[in-house]
Amino acid sequence: MTTSLAEDWDHEVIALVSAARNGDGDAWRRLVENYSGMLRSRIRRFRLGNEDAQDVIQTTWLLALQNLHRLEQEKRLGGWLTTIAIRESMKLLRRSKEISTDDLDAVDRPDADAGMASVDRRLDGAWLSVAVAEAAAELPPRQRQLLTMLAERPELHYVDLARELGRPIGSIGPSRARCLTRLRGLLTERGVTPDLLD
Structure with missing residues (x-):
């Protein structure tokens, strides 16, 4: 073998x-x-x-x-x-x-904290996007294909998904559940907790 x-x-x-x-x-x-x-x-x-x-x-x-x-x-x-x-x-x-002079002037304004929070949110979002992409890349090809179609074409009914993927209609729901369970596990290994996905 x-x-x-x-x-x-x-x-x-x-x-x-x-x-x-x-x-x-x-x-x-x-x-x-x-x-x-x-x-x-x-x-x-x-x-x-x-x-x-x-x-x-x-x-x-x-x-x-x-x-x-x-x-x-x-x-x-x-x-x-x-x-x-x-x-x-x-x-x-x-x-x-890097903080520009405009940013330095803004430090005393009440909305300065909100601006930094916005930067933090964008950085967290970037990290999360990378983590999800890396985890999705580790999925088996059939699960990755299903996940891609679900993400890119959420309007598709299971009947359409089954036809395009060449799979039985009854297999789409269980396959989706297995795919998402595995993706959650991979994300957990990367430190992505459920609250970060909300």
């Missing part, structure tokens, strides 16, 4: 994480080498400067090392690291938000 490249990679990641947890420096270095490029590409959307991006990556690896024992599913390391990097990028953006 042959295994797929993805299965081989999952086994390798599981072995490397296990070894790194036990203090194997070579295993840790391999994880850093294998995932640092992915982290750079994930945080690129935040338009951080080179030094800030490097700080985020270093902080991500530090937090990962400190919390590696908490990672329940080793093969989900990539998603877990991405979540840490996104959160650290958001924190950095909040801390280093």
Whole structure:
């Protein structure tokens, strides 16, 4: 019986994480080498400067090392690291938000707090969007296809969905329920709690 490249990679990641947890420096270095490029590409959307991006990556690896024992599913390391990097990028953006002179003049106005709350909401929304997209990308292809159609064409009746997907009508409801349950689980792993989705 042959295994797929993805299965081989999952086994390798599981072995490397296990070894790194036990203090194997070579295993840790391999994880850093294998995932640092992915982290750079994930945080690129935040338009951080080179030094800030490097700080985020270093902080991500530090937090990962400190919390590696908490990672329940080793093969989900990539998603877990991405979540840490996104959160650290958001924190950095909040801390280093450039304030224009107009913003400085506005600090004494009563609506200044409302303006900062609006920035926080936008940053939280950006983080949530990234987390949902990353989680959806981990769904099996059939669930991802169903989720995409439900999101992009909410007006479709189950009969139309079944016809377009080539599936029995009675399978759409249960498939939708399984898909959403799995998506919730993936989001929970990324620290997205139900209250954040309201």
